[in-house]
Amino acid sequence: MGRYVIRRLLQALLTLGIVLFLLHYLMALSVQIRGNPATLFFGGERTPDAAMLAQVERLYGLDNKCYERVGDPCLTPFVDRLQQYVTGDLGTTLNGNRDVAQLLGIYIPNTLRLFIFATITLVAVSMVLGTWAARHRGSFIDHTVRGTTILADSVPVFLILLSYVYIVAVPLTRWARGIWGTESFMGQVFRPNYNPDYPWTTIIIPGIIVGTVGLATMTRLIRAAQLENLGSDFVRTAKAKGLKPLRITVVHVIRNSMIPIITGVGFLFAFMLSGAVLTEGVMGIPGMGRMIFEAVQRQEANLVIVGLSVSAVVVVFVSVIVDLLYAAFDPRIRYE
Amino acid sequence: MSELTAPTPTAERQATLWSDAFHAMRKRPDVIIATVVLLFVFAMAAFPGLFTDKNPTTCIGRDAKQRPDTWFTGEHPLGTDAFGCDFAATLVHGTRPTITLALSVIIASALIGLVLGIYAGYYGGWIDGIISRGLDVFIVIPMLMGAMLILSLFRGRVSSDNLFETIAAPALALTLFGWMEFCRYTRAATLESKNLDYVVAARCLGASDRRIMFKHILPNAIVPVTAIVPTTIGGIIVTEAALAVLGIGVQPPATSWGVLLSKGTEWAGGGYVYLFAWPLALLILTVFAFATFGDALRDALDPKLR
Amino acid sequence: MAETVMRVIGDTLSGADLNAPLLEVDDLRVEFQVRGKRIPAVRGASFTLEQGRTLAVVGESGSGKSVTSQAIMGILDTPPAHITGGRVMLHGVDLLKQDEDTRRTVRGNHIAIVFQDALSALNPLWSVGFQIGELYRVHRGLSRADAKKRAIEMLDLVGIPDAKNRVGHYPHQFSGGMRQRVMIAMALALDPEILIADEPTTALDVTVQAQIMRLLKRIQAERHMGLILITHDLGVVADVADDVAVMYAGEVVERAGIRDAFKRPAHPYTKSLLRAIPRVDTVGQQLEVIRGLPPNPASLPSGCPFHPRCFAAEDKCATEVPPWLEPSETHGSRCHFAEEVYADER
């Protein structure tokens, strides 16, 4: 088992190495194609004179000649950047010269909070719907569940968010505040925008909405697993052993459908990270998704590379955890 | 002696699989409705002229955002959009870029996925290693963020009315981050069918690798891939809309459903809900149709559930 | 043995009468609702089982053997299955009339079942000890440790070596034969009065098959248990069963003592089955085969369902439903010419 984990981690390191290089290459391409981001340093409302520009370029390592030739992978700046990251200095941003590590400290917790609520909603809702649909296979309920989950997936998540913010959030907040007062949990939870003073409360609703991303996939996975288990021989044996239906469902059926849930969460994790970009945009949450989006627009190389590498590490970490959970849940799976 | 053509039981077994699937699908009412919707949308994309004779680019600012007094009739059947162009025309002409984008992305990513998947599954060893690492790299970067990175290289694109230019950049970005799903399924199917007896038999009879791959293994690999094609198309259309809202997808004044939606969201709050409702309805209807079709196809093709 | 039975029977089945036969299945009818159509799977199966005796239920696949056993256990899913008639009398009490709680207590405590493929019949994700212990924890309310101890005892009983260490293992870590023994251990955990073995050895090779059958007989003798053995293998029936019930197209076409049924079958179907068994002395001769295929339950032939494949069929077989005739008081058959077949004139 240990050897497997080491092998997986080595593979992960290799993947991350490639990801880092790919991101660096894309940012180099961006500088080569879109021109020099150094002007951002001056707030960009007037072209700084060439000399100051050259000074700032050296500060950010943009003065290497490779940035003039389109397509040149700029290996030396890549090595410098790696050395810089290895020593723990994640570089600073062009606009406002802020330290990237400090920014991550602000952004990562916000996105994590969003994900916690999203994952809970996704697993809970799909578990209930999946089991319910499997229980009433082929009946009217089965079709409505399938229909609604597909509908939930067909509506882009940012449209659900926008309609929530524009139509529902404001009257709901006012109504809630009328009853429970502004400072109360209810007064804050429906707010249309994220508020740094209530980091947990104002992120519940966006989390739940992001949780609906991938609901159809998850419900289908669970329904299929439940169907397979419900019709399986060991459930028939369990019945023959005179166990109560509830115990059969919990001990035998749900336990066996944990595997697809883990696969689902592992698969949807990267999918949800995409959802975060829009959710954080609409709800004004200063999170990873939004930060990376703006950094890409502003050619903030350090922010983009570190941001995406962090999300890459998280995704890789999640996939290794998923594999280990497989082994934990299913004794038949053994890794050497 | 030319190599014997190994018995290809797969051929007619394959045929029955597809014909069975077709029969199973045809009988389901929801699939019929979904197919009708899809045909309607494809027709709108292919022949916009059938649906509206107005030119979406003739826009008069003065009569912008006018609701029609009677819906579906009169000079502007669906009223005018935020720039004063005929809303029905923009809606119809917006369909072609979206559908062409979706189809081109699905075909490109399916092809890449299939070829790489088969090579990885069949040869194994270091080829599989490289392709799997490639898979990991692209899976690890979330699709939307990857698309953003690629599309940020194309900023400042001149908006043009030529179809290819408007959708080239988003299509490339979505393909680059869309093939992994196909590759994974194909690779799994190839690994599974590689050691089946008839494939081993074909190899014993001296069939070349390429022949085995594309004559024997491909029909098996096609099954799981086809099962996820419709739902993936739905996903691409939704992602295109997301890109448009972020302002990095299809660039206005070229239209697509995503652009219409992002413009619609701006004016939805101000009481012009119809600017937002029509493109949303069209998008949801199409994606829903694709998803239902995909679900039915998956059930029909999945031997266990049949 | 007896007083435990009384105590347990008393508190679960009020009005249980010790003198009544252990298990009496009378005219059991089961139908399946498939896409709107009602298809008969069991059309009036009747047989009785006495304590300490083994009844073999024989028939081709699709003849309703397994559905009957599951109907007795009450584990048929409704929908699609519906029990439309008949009685299942356990000590004179009709199980079909009991409420679900009582039925559930009977399962495991009084009637147990062993399935054919132990690998799929055992939950792959739980250890063998847990799955056996579950019975004690649920029905007897034992603690986890005691349940585990009892599980180890049961594994020893069924002859699994080094039970103490293997109790924590998982089903996939046992061989076919061993898994079947685990199934038996699980079935016998609560000391049931009746054990239904639904093709227990079909999935095993011959040598292991013999060991399992010997194990079943030994335990039946020790516990004075009623054993219903469902199989399509007449060879196994010959050396194990006391009585035999032959099922065809959802009904019992012949019932008799084992020797009587083998020597003088009273139903053409049983006779054809016996002739089809290859024997050493018939080397080189053409094997006897019953022509045609078992009937499709959705469209059964008129009259006697076996008539299209019957060598002794007459015109009336196709029109009249044969009555239940009894050439001797322990031998019955549903065939117009039961006496002639019994007397080997046909």
Next chain:
Amino acid sequence: MKRMRMTVAALAAASMTVATAACAGDESDVGGEGGGDAIVNMQIGDVRSLVPGGSGESEGFRIIKNVYDGLVYYNRETGEPENLAAEEISSADNQTWTIKIKEGLTFQNGEPVNADAFIRSWDRSAYAPNVLPLNYFFATIEGYDAMNPEPKPEDTWADPEVPEYDPVETTHLSGLTAVDDLTIEVKLSAPFLGFPTMLGYEAFYPIAQACLDDLDACEKKPIGNGPFMFEEEYDIESGGSVVRWEDYKGSMPAQIDGVNWKVYLAGDDCWADFLTGDIDVCRPTAADYESAMNDEDLTTRLIQQEDPSILMLSFPLYDPKYQDVNLRRAISMAIDREGVLNVVGPERFYPLDTFVPGSILGGGQGTCGEYCTYDPEGAKDLLAQAGGWPEGEKLRIWVNDANDNVDIFRAIGDSIAQSLGIEYELVPMEWTDYLPARENHQLDGPFRNGWSPDYNLNENYLEPIYGGGAATNDMGYENAEYDAKIAAAGAASTLDEAVALYQEAEAILAADMPSAPVFGEKFNYFYTDRLENVYVHPIYSGPGGDCELREVTVK
């Protein structure tokens, strides 16, 4: 002389997030009872710096102008500079100015507000190696060149060791001398009668010595001399709050107990939070504006004022196609300004028919006249006179893609194409590419141009944009007679005389029509019902929603 347009209006660069912000900290209840916590919740965008001289963008200035007191403050109605920290500002020849500072003014940490406080601040901004955005404001003062040496020749930059500049020893502007503890004498390199009007802007604010000693701490918790004081640090990501400084001795004290600023990142808007009462002043987007207007209660709390920022469609005079004035007039008349307004939201702009807007001293002369009215027939005739539009060629309109510029100029393009029957094509560019391309005269079609006032004088709209050789003269417009008139106005003895001369220059400009005025901006701020005395300063107000925090009161 380089001038910089204050980024008050929406032309801010893509990098500069002109965003809106909501409050931070505990919001007082919606009802907002009076007494101890009369706290106003405001939105704010991306603040670059809170130390005078380091910001130069609208959001930073909105905080600085309330935490610091400058020498003068621009009157809300007239826009005239009135003395605030200054006792008296006088000059005989418009070249040597003497500034007297009021007695007894101190910083919030007790340091005296004296001549040194101002000189120290101005020297810091003028010193080139500090690389501060407002550095060039001091170009008019003698000694500036010594502190800002010309860069070394281009080819020497290649090798990294050699710095681009010679090391700068002089750290003090020679033109600045502290006559005594409370008087400063400023010598300009050339006479400029508008000098006092500049003293109200951020560049000329004082800095405490303690602040200079630890700049980072001062950035987070500024030490000002204004009516509001920072108690905790300001967080650029989420906002901050200030409280009233009790022993403020200046002439414009605060009426409320404190202000909370909440940061709204790019693209967010505070309207949703305004409706729930978490933000007190907010500017709605076009769509929200329309729904807000049908709500009677809200419309009673609306401030609508003309913003001095203007939007123009400038012509590349260096391009042969656009030499004929009739073509430029035809294009201007082809723009249906009301129609475009109907598209982008009627309340955000007003059609402009003059080169200098009415809210600026000496503006509103309507110099563009009939060429800024919508007359498709007239436009077609002018186009014919100018030799018609070459067949098959598209009119290429260049625009930077910040905010909704693309939508506005698409509507304008539609209108021109409709009226003249020609085809057009939008060329959106990113700000950091658009600006250099425009300044290096690389555009081959009309392009978006905008201007916001640095100070309240019509000269600010004439010399920097159209003056011969002016840095921001992107049209390449050269007219000797026009330049002469500007110079004469500069040397006029009284302000009124100068204003009249500048107006004559504007008339010359209108005849040449180097660019077509399209819109003047209008801002519409709504405020919650718990506020009173809500006034908006015409020249300096944040685009997302702002008000005079020194005058506002809570019911």
